[in-house]
Amino acid sequence: MPPGSPRRQSTSTASTNFELPHVGTGRPVHRLGVIATVATFGGLLFGYDTGVVNGALEPLSEDFGLSALSEGLVVASLMVGAAFGAVFGGRVADAWGRRKTILLLAGVFIIGTLGCVLAPGAAFLIGARFVLGIAVGGASATVPVYLGEIAPSEKRGSYVTRNEVMIVGGQLAAFIINAAIFNFFGHVDSIWRWMLLVALAPAIALLVGMIFQPESPRWLISQGRTEEALAVLKQVRSPERAEAEIDEVTHLAAEDAKEATGGLSDLGTRWVLRLVLIGAGLGFFQQLTGINSVMYYGTQLLTSAGLDSGVAIIGNIANGVFSLAGITLGMYLLNKLPRRVMFLTGYGLIAVFHTLIALTAVIIPPGPAQAWTVLAFLVLFVFSMQGTVGPLTWLMLSEIFPMKIRSFAMGICVFVLWIMNAIVAQFFPPLIASMGMTATFGMFAGIAVIAFIFLALMLPETKGKDLAEFEREFKAKYGRR
Structure with missing residues (x-):
């Protein structure tokens, strides 16, 4: 067999393992970088719209x-x-494709943003933010899947975490822009509209770029559009790698089709x-770390602790x-450490810093x-959280699900999130x-300990494994129990 060709090896489970050639250099890598940059504008919007x-x-x-209750409604x-955007976005992405779904979400981002900016009252604003949230949730479920599926396995972690x-x-952009606008133009009526x-x-x-x-x-292979999929892979891989991946994913898609996966019935x-x-x-558990209590109410926390607005x-x-x-x-660190080690270290540090915040309020x-x-202590918590649990949660969600159910399962999990x-x-205020x-914050620390135990018992390792390889191994381990 010529050097660089994929080699097949039989396994005890009658699956097929593939040794993939190098992904390539030069133009394929550049093209993949452009795709990732454009797609992650969905993540930028996610961050800005939640942080602003x-x-x-x-x-x-x-x-x-606004009363305290209506303030919470505006935020929530x-x-x-x-x-809801995460759930329906996942289903649309399975039916229409990842790219078309992201294009649709870009349009919803535009409509929702304009609705918030032009809102004549609180009720309209709450409705407009709900619409905007549909786009945020849809992007949170679809963009990581798109990146995880178009990136090569050995670089999947770094590309997915770009989001x-x-x-x-x-x-961060929202915080800086808010601070600049508030301190220089705070006297202007309805200055918050310019922030939004x-x-x-x-x-x-995002709309134009996608x-x-x-x-x-x-996704193209799952729809039987193998030639189109090969053409896409040749844009972002060496020719040898593209051919090898088509062989691998086509094999896995055929296995998935035999099992009729793809919906609620799979939960059985x-x-x-x-x-x-x-x-x-x-x-x-990611949300109950309290990270977004800081991202949404950090200014109010510091004001209540004694600082000027x-x-x-x-x-x-x-x-x-x-x-x-x-x-x-x-x-x-994603390229250096196992996923489990990073998760468990992250939740351990989160528990420590939350405990210190709780004690500060007493002492x-x-x-x-x-x-x-x-x-x-808040910034140390944020640093620890975003260095471990934050990116790993989205990466793991893009890695662990079988191909044909990936967007559906991602939608369920992101709905929970x-x-x-x-x-x-x-309810934080x-x-x-x-x-x-x-x-x-003592409660948040306790939840972090529970999360540590849950992940120590349940979390599989995905580092260094192709999506197809992980699926075969996990199915072999738990599929017959």
Whole structure:
């Protein structure tokens, strides 16, 4: 057999293993980078639209005379919309394809953004943010799948986590833009509308950019469009690698078709159900780390601890800076450490820093000293979270599901993630008001310990494994139980 050709080896499970040639250099790598950059504008919008409320909420509340409950509804409505967007986005992506779904979501981003900017009252704004949330949730479920399916297995982690980089980059951009607008133009009526309007630019860029990007080759193969899939792979792989991957994925697609996978009926298959439960657990615990209580209410936390509003909104930028630094470190570590090690280390650090925040509220009286100490532990928590659990959750969700059910299962798990996100967004302010910082962050620390135990018992390892290889191994281990 000539060098560089894929070799097949029989296994005890009658599956087929493939040794894949090198992905290639030069033009294929550049093309793949362009595709990833354009697609992750969905992540940028995800980050900006969820982070912008952190600074816009105070002037918005003054304009519309919002109560604490209606403030929570304004924040949480986007997350509720995102939960439904994740579920329906996954189904649309399975039926129409990943690329067409992202194009559709870009249009919804534009409509939702304009609706928020032009909202005449609180009720309309809540509805517009729900629509915007549909786009955010759809992007959160579809973009990682698209990236995971178009990237080569040995670089899948770094490409999928680019979306997480864009999410935290979008949040940091929102914090910086909010601080600049609030401190320089805070006297302007309805200044929050300008904060929200900024999101229109990346939404248009996503819409225009995705017109020129290819469809997922794995989805094309699942639809029997093998020649189209090969043409796409030849854009982003060496010719030898493209041919080898077509052979591998076609084989796996044929196995999936025999088993009629792809919907709710698959949850009756024990190994698939186990994967969905693991994925739902990843989304559930990621949100209950409290990361978005910081991203949505970081400014309010610092204000309640004793800082002036103008100083607090600037101080909150530190959360965005450390979030971006954490994800940058996380991308490096993904290529060095096993997924399980990173997850367990992350939840251990989260428990420690939440405990320190809880103790700070007891030891140091309210005032600037408490506020700056809380900020120090908050940024360490954010850094640890975004360096481990944050990117890994989205990466694992893009890796663990069988091809034909991938978007459907991802939709279920991201639905859980967004519902928990909405619960945190709605009830974090009342929790702080009624229980105080010590009890609230003590609760978050306890949940992190539970997450550590759950993942230690349930989480499989995917590092260094092709999607097809992982599926075969997991099915062989749990499929007959």
